[in-house]
Amino acid sequence: xxxxxxxxxxxxxxxxxxxxxxxxxxxxxxxxxxxxxxxxxxxxxxxxxxxxxxxxxxxxxxxxxxxxxxxxxxxxxxxxxxxxxxxxxxxxxxxxxxxxxxxxxxxxxxxxxxxxxxxxxxxxxxxxxxxxxxxxxxxxxxxxxxxxxxxxxxxxxxxxxxxxxxxxxxxxxxxxxxxxxxxxxxxxxxxxxxxxxxxxxxxxxxxxxxxxxxxxxxxxxxxxxxxxxxxxxxxxxxxxxxxxxxxxxxxxxxxxxxxxxxxxxxxxxxxxxxxxxxxxxxxxxxxxxxxxxxxxxxxxxxxxxxxxxxxxxxxxxxxxxxxxxxxxxxxxxxxxxxxxxxxxxxxxxxxxxxxxxxxxxxxxxxxxxxxxxxxxxxxxxxxxxxxxxxxxxxxxxxxxxxxxxxxxxx
Ligand SMILES: *Cc1c(COP(=O)(O)O)cnc(C)c1O
Numbered sequence: 001x002x003x004x005x006x007x008x009x010x011x012x013x014x015x016x017x018x019x020x021x022x023x024x025x026x027x028x029x030x031x032x033x034x035x036x037x038x039x040x041x042x043x044x045x046x047x048x049x050x051x052x053x054x055x056x057x058x059x060x061x062x063x064x065x066x067x068x069x070x071x072x073x074x075x076x077x078x079x080x081x082x083x084x085x086x087x088x089x090x091x092x093x094x095x096x097x098x099x100x101x102x103x104x105x106x107x108x109x110x111x112x113x114x115x116x117x118x119x120x121x122x123x124x125x126x127x128x129x130x131x132x133x134x135x136x137x138x139x140x141x142x143x144x145x146x147x148x149x150x151x152x153x154x155x156x157x158x159x160x161x162x163x164x165x166x167x168x169x170x171x172x173x174x175x176x177x178x179x180x181x182x183x184x185x186x187x188x189x190x191x192x193x194x195x196x197x198x199x200x201x202x203x204x205x206x207x208x209x210x211x212x213x214x215x216x217x218x219x220x221x222x223x224x225x226x227x228x229x230x231x232x233x234x235x236x237x238x239x240x241x242x243x244x245x246x247x248x249x250x251x252x253x254x255x256x257x258x259x260x261x262x263x264x265x266x267x268x269x270x271x272x273x274x275x276x277x278x279x280x281x282x283x284x285x286x287x288x289x290x291x292x293x294x295x296x297x298x299x300x301x302x303x304x305x306x307x308x309x310x311x312x313x314x315x316x317x318x319x320x321x322x323x324x325x326x327x328x329x330x331x332x333x334x335x336x337x338x339x340x341x342x343x344x345x346x347x348x349x350x351x352x353x354x355x356x357x358x359x360x361x362x363x364x365x366x367x368x369x370x371x372x373x374x375x376x377x378x379x380x381x382x383x384x385x386x387x388x389x390x391x392x393x394x395x396x397x398x399x400x401x402x403x404x405x406x407x408x409x410x
Contacts, residue, residue: 004340008386011342012226012318012379013164013203018269019228025272026230029265037262038251047264054271061278062220062237063211070236070254071267075202076112078221078236079158081247081258082198083116086156089245091127095192100126102154106133106141107362108168109160110200114358133159138311139168139363143178150182153193161201161208165359165375166310167319169208172199176216194243202226202234205277206380207285207317218242222274224266228380229273233266280380288378289317295376295387296320302395309360309373320376323369327401332374332394335401339393344375 009017029050035043037051052066059066072078083103090096103120105113117130131149133141141159150157157179162169179197186195198219201210205227212220219242223234238244238257250259277284292315299306305325324332329345336343345357356370365373376390 004338006340006389008341008390010376010378010382010386010390011344012382013167013375013377014344015225015231016228016379017381018230019273019276021276022229022269022272026265026269029268034264037264038253047262050271051262051264051267054267054274057271057275058222058235058237061205061210061274063213064237065240067255068238068240070238070257071262071270072234072236072258073232073260073263074225074234075110075200075221075223077258078223078234079110079112079200080116081236081244082158082219082221083113083120083156084247085244085257086196086242087120087124087128088247089243090155090194091124093243096153096155099153100129101156102151103128103130104133104146104149104154104157105130106135106159106170108135108139108163108165108359109158110164110202113158113160113200135168135362137364138314139163139166139359140311140314141170141175143171143174146175147178147182150195152186152191155194156196156198158198158200160203161199161210162203162316162319163310163359164203165357166321166363167203167316167377168311169204169314169316170199171314172215172217180216196242203316205274206281207288209281212237212239224270224273227273227277230266230269233263233270235270284380285317287380288382291378291382291384291387292317292320294384295378295391298387298391299394302391303398307369309363309365318378320378321373322376323365323373324398325369325372326405327372327398328405329371329373331401332372332397335397336374336390336393339397341390341393344377345373 033046035047037047055066055069059069090101105117120128121130133145135141159170159175161172176197183195196218199217200221202221202223205222218239220237225231246257248259253259307323309321309323333343333345356367360370360373
C-alpha cells in the first residue's frame with residue numbers, strides 16, 4: 001500500500017486508463033442494447049450495426065477492407081492466431097507439405113509471439129523450424145540479417161512495431177519493402193510458398209500511423225487496452241487471400257477465422273479508442289515526446305551512473321527505460337510504489353519471474369544491468385509535475401539503495 005496520497009501512473013505500456021469518451025460509448029451495450037450480434041431480431045441487429053461501425057473505423061485506419069478485420073480477445077490471441085493459424089493451414093496444404101515450414105521472428109518479441117513459436121517447434125519438430133533474429137545494442141533488427149535468413153520455404157516473418165520494454169521502433173517499412181521484393185522474386189521463379197509479414201503493433205497506434213498497404217503488412221495485431229480502451233479485446237488484421245485457419249472453432253464468426261460471441265461493448269470501445277488514437281496522434285506525439293525528453297534529461301542530470309536502455313533515435317515517444325547501477329529494480333519499484341508512483345521492471349507479463357528480461361539480455365546488457373532496470377511509460381494524461389515529483393523521489397530512493405548496497409561490488 002502506498003503511504004502517499006499522491007498517485008502517479010507511469011506504466012502506460014502495461015495498460016492505459018479507459019478514456020471517458022470510450023467508456024461512455026460502451027455503456028449502452030451492457031444493459032440496454034445487449035443483443036447478441038449474431039441474433040436476427042432487432043436487439044441483435046443493433047449490436048451488429050455497432051460492431052460493423054467499429055470494424056469500418058479500424059479498417060480505414062489500417063487501410064484494409066472490412067472483411068480483413070478480425071475481432072479477438074486481445075493481442076495475445078491475435079498473435080497466437082497468426083502463428084498457429086498459418087501453421088495449421090499451411091502444414092496440411094498439399095502444395096507446402098514437402099518441406100518444413102520456416103518462421104522468422106526476433107529475440108525481443110512479446111512472450112506471446114516467442115512462446116507460440118516455441119510451442120510449434122516443440123510440438124511439430126518435423127514440420128516447422130524457427131529463426132530468432134538477434135538485434136543490435138539499440139534493439140534493432142538488421143535488414144541484412146533478415147535477408148540472409150529468408151529461405152525458399154519461409155512463410156512468416158513476424159517483427160514487432162514497437163518493443164514494449166525498451167520502446168525501440170523497428171524498421172517495419174523497410175522490412176516490408178524487402179519482403180515485397182522477395183515475394184516478387186518467388187512469383188517469377190514459380191516458388192509457390194507464401195511469404196507473410198506480420199507485425200505486433202500493440203504499442204504503436206497512439207504514436208504511429210499504421211497503413212498496412214504502405215508498410216506491406218499482411219497481418220497486424222493491435223488491442224484496445226494499450227490505447228485507452230478496455231481490456232480483453234483486440235484485432236487481427238488479415239489481408240484477404242492469406243492462407244490461415246481458425247484456431248477457435250465454433251459458430252464461424254468473424255469470416256470463419258475466430259468463432260465466439262462477439263464482445264460488443266469491448267468492440268465498441270476499441271473502435272472509439274482507435275478513432276481517438278487517430279484523431280489525437282499528432283498532438284499526443286508532440287506532448288509525450290516533450291515529456292520524454294524532459295524526463296530523460298532530468299534523470300541524467302540529477303542521478304549519477306544511469307544508463308538509458310534502447311535507442312535514442314528509434315524510440316517511441318512514451319518509453320523511458322533506465323538502468324540504475326548498484327540497485328535492484330524490484331526494490332526501486334516497491335519504494336516508488338510507497339510514494340504512489342507506478343512503474344515497471346521489464347514487462348508486466350514477466351515481472352513475476354526472477355529471470356532477467358529477455359529483451360535487455362538480447363541488447364547485450366548483463367544480468368546485473370538487466371536487474372537494475374526500470375521502465376517508465378508515459379501517456380496522454382502524464383504531466384511535467386508528475387515527472388518532477390518522480391525524479392525527486394527516485395533520486396533519494398536510488399541514493400538510499402546505493403548506500404545499503406555499498407561494499408557489494410556491482
Ligand atoms: C500488451 C502487449 C501484448 C499483449 O496484449 P493483450 O491484449 O494484453 O493480450 C502483446 N504484445 C505487445 C507488444 C504488448 O505490449
